[in-house]
Amino acid sequence: MEDTIRIKCTGCxxxxxxxxxxxxxxxxxxxxxLYPTIDETKCIKCGKCLSICQIENKPKEYSIIQSYAGYMIETIKDSASGGIFYSIAKKFIRNFSGIVVGAAINYSNMHVEHIIVSQEDELYKLQNSKYVQSNMIELFINIKNKLDNNIPVLFSGTPCQIVGLKLYLKKEYENLYLIDIVCHGVPSNKFFETNLNNNRINNIKKLYFRNKDSKNINRSVYQYKIIYNNKTKYINNNEDPYYYSFMNNISNRYSxxxxxYKKLNRYGDLTLGDCDSWKEQKEINKAVVNSIILLNSKKGKILLNLIKEEAKLCELDIASEVEHNKSLSYSESVPLKRLYIYQDLKKLKWNDFKKKYTNHTNFIKKIKIIIKKVIGGKL
Ligand SMILES: Cc1cc2nc3c(=O)[nH]c(=O)nc-3n(C[C@H](O)[C@H](O)[C@H](O)COP(=O)(O)OP(=O)(O)OC[C@H]3O[C@@H](n4cnc5c(N)ncnc54)[C@H](O)[C@@H]3O)c2cc1C
Ligand code: SF4
Ligand code: SF4
Ligand code: SF4
Incomplete structure (x- = not known):
C-alpha cells in the first residue's frame, strides 16, 4: 500500500x-x-478515509457536450491563456452573489494555495496559471459550510482537486460549479520557494508564469515576469531550473x-486549457492566444452563458486538439532525471544544479549569437 500511496496519492x-x-x-x-500519515493511536478503523480516497474511488464522469476555442479580449493580458476563467468568475460573483475558490500565490512565503474570493476586486489573485502544486487542504470544511448555507460556489483547480472535493462532499450540490484545467503536472511548493531563494529573488510583489509583454502582445510566452524591488525581471523557462524542469516533466509529483485524469471524460462542469492546435483550427483568430473550453454538463453551459455574448468563440475540432495537446490524453512516463532532481537540489552547489537542470546549450548558443552580432556590427 505504501508504494501505491507514493505513486498514486495526489495530496488532495x-x-x-x-x-x-x-x-x-x-x-x-x-x-x-504532502502525503497523509495516520496516527494509529487515534485511528478507530472506521474506513471513512478509504471510502472517499480517489485512488480507489471516482465520482461520475462527464462526456464533453460541446467544445470551443476562444478568448476574452478584456482579460486576456493578465491571464495565462484566453482569459476565460477571470471573466466567468467575475460574472459568477456579480450575477449569482457567489464565491470563487482558486489558486493564488501567498507572497509572504511564495507558496501557492487555494483561497476564497468573494469580491470582484480580489479576483486578480486567482488569475494566471501558477505552475506549482496548490494547497487546498484547509478549505474543504469551509467550502462545505458555504454550500450547506446555500451560497453558490465556483471552485476551480486541477482535475485531482475537483475529484478530491467531489468525493469528500459525497453528494451533488446544486449550488456547486466546477472548472477543471487541462493539467500536465505539478512540482512542489518547496522546490519553487528554494529556487527563488537561491536565485536571490526576494520581496516579490507580483509573479506571472506566463508573460504577454512581448512585441506581439497577443502571444503568451512561457517565461516568468517578476516584479520585485521596484524592477521587472523576465526569465525564460530554459534558463531557470524550476521552470525548465516543469516544462520538461522532470519535477512532477509522482501521481x-x-x-x-488525462482523458476526454472529465469531472468538472467546464474544462479550460491552452489551445495547442490553433494552427489547425479553421475558424480561430490566429493573432490571439486562445483557450479551449469544454462543456461537460448543464452547469458548464450556464457558466459559459455568463460570458457568451462578450467572448470570442468558435467551434473546436477536438480531434485535432487531442493530437496536439498531450495533457488531454496521456501521462509522460517517469524520466530518469526525475529520480535525482530533488536529491540534487539538496546535494549540489546551486551553480552545478542550475547547469544540470537548465538548457545550457541554448544559453551558450544565445551568447554566441549576441557576440556574432556585436562583431558583425563592428565589421
Ligand atoms: C499546473 C498547471 C498545468 C497546466 N498544464 C496544462 C497543459 O498541459 N495543457 C493545457 O492545455 N493547459 C494547461 N494548463 C492550463 C492553462 O495554463 C490555463 O490555466 C488555462 O488554459 C486557463 O486559462 P485562462 O486564461 O482562462 O485562466 P487563467 O487566469 O490563466 O487561470 C486561472 C485559473 O487557473 C487555476 N489555477 C492556476 N494555478 C493553479 C494551480 N497551481 N492549481 C490549481 N489551479 C490553478 C486558478 O484557480 C484559476 O481557475 C495548466 C495549468 C496549471 C495550473
Ligand atoms: S484522499 Fe487524497 S490525500 Fe488522501 S490518500 Fe487519497 S489521494 Fe492521497
Ligand atoms: S478515517 Fe477512520 S480509518 Fe481513516 S484514519 Fe480516520 S479513524 Fe482511521
Ligand atoms: S497531472 Fe494534474 S490532475 Fe493529474 S495528478 Fe498531477 S496535478 Fe493532479
Whole structure:
C-alpha cells in the first residue's frame, strides 16, 4: 500500500478532512510534497478515509457536450491563456452573489494555495496559471459550510482537486460549479520557494508564469515576469531550473506520471486549457492566444452563458486538439532525471544544479549569437 500511496496519492487532503477523530496529518516528504500519515493511536478503523480516497474511488464522469476555442479580449493580458476563467468568475460573483475558490500565490512565503474570493476586486489573485502544486487542504470544511448555507460556489483547480472535493462532499450540490484545467503536472511548493531563494529573488510583489509583454502582445510566452524591488525581471523557462524542469516533466509529483485524469471524460462542469492546435483550427483568430473550453454538463453551459455574448468563440475540432495537446490524453512516463532532481537540489552547489537542470546549450548558443552580432556590427 505504501508504494501505491507514493505513486498514486495526489495530496488532495480529502482523507484528512473526512477523518472523524483527526488521526490523519498531511506531512511534507523530503521533496516537499504532502502525503497523509495516520496516527494509529487515534485511528478507530472506521474506513471513512478509504471510502472517499480517489485512488480507489471516482465520482461520475462527464462526456464533453460541446467544445470551443476562444478568448476574452478584456482579460486576456493578465491571464495565462484566453482569459476565460477571470471573466466567468467575475460574472459568477456579480450575477449569482457567489464565491470563487482558486489558486493564488501567498507572497509572504511564495507558496501557492487555494483561497476564497468573494469580491470582484480580489479576483486578480486567482488569475494566471501558477505552475506549482496548490494547497487546498484547509478549505474543504469551509467550502462545505458555504454550500450547506446555500451560497453558490465556483471552485476551480486541477482535475485531482475537483475529484478530491467531489468525493469528500459525497453528494451533488446544486449550488456547486466546477472548472477543471487541462493539467500536465505539478512540482512542489518547496522546490519553487528554494529556487527563488537561491536565485536571490526576494520581496516579490507580483509573479506571472506566463508573460504577454512581448512585441506581439497577443502571444503568451512561457517565461516568468517578476516584479520585485521596484524592477521587472523576465526569465525564460530554459534558463531557470524550476521552470525548465516543469516544462520538461522532470519535477512532477509522482501521481502526475500515473494520472487518471488525462482523458476526454472529465469531472468538472467546464474544462479550460491552452489551445495547442490553433494552427489547425479553421475558424480561430490566429493573432490571439486562445483557450479551449469544454462543456461537460448543464452547469458548464450556464457558466459559459455568463460570458457568451462578450467572448470570442468558435467551434473546436477536438480531434485535432487531442493530437496536439498531450495533457488531454496521456501521462509522460517517469524520466530518469526525475529520480535525482530533488536529491540534487539538496546535494549540489546551486551553480552545478542550475547547469544540470537548465538548457545550457541554448544559453551558450544565445551568447554566441549576441557576440556574432556585436562583431558583425563592428565589421
Ligand atoms: C499546473 C498547471 C498545468 C497546466 N498544464 C496544462 C497543459 O498541459 N495543457 C493545457 O492545455 N493547459 C494547461 N494548463 C492550463 C492553462 O495554463 C490555463 O490555466 C488555462 O488554459 C486557463 O486559462 P485562462 O486564461 O482562462 O485562466 P487563467 O487566469 O490563466 O487561470 C486561472 C485559473 O487557473 C487555476 N489555477 C492556476 N494555478 C493553479 C494551480 N497551481 N492549481 C490549481 N489551479 C490553478 C486558478 O484557480 C484559476 O481557475 C495548466 C495549468 C496549471 C495550473
Ligand atoms: S484522499 Fe487524497 S490525500 Fe488522501 S490518500 Fe487519497 S489521494 Fe492521497
Ligand atoms: S480509518 Fe477512520 S479513524 Fe482511521 S484514519 Fe481513516 S478515517 Fe480516520
Ligand atoms: S497531472 Fe493529474 S495528478 Fe498531477 S496535478 Fe494534474 S490532475 Fe493532479
Amino acid at each position: 487532503g480529502a482523507c484528512k478532512n473526512i477523518c472523524p477523530v483527526g488521526a490523519i496529518n498531511m506531512i511534507e516528504d523530503n521533496e516537499g510534497f 502526475c506520471y500515473h494520472c487518471d
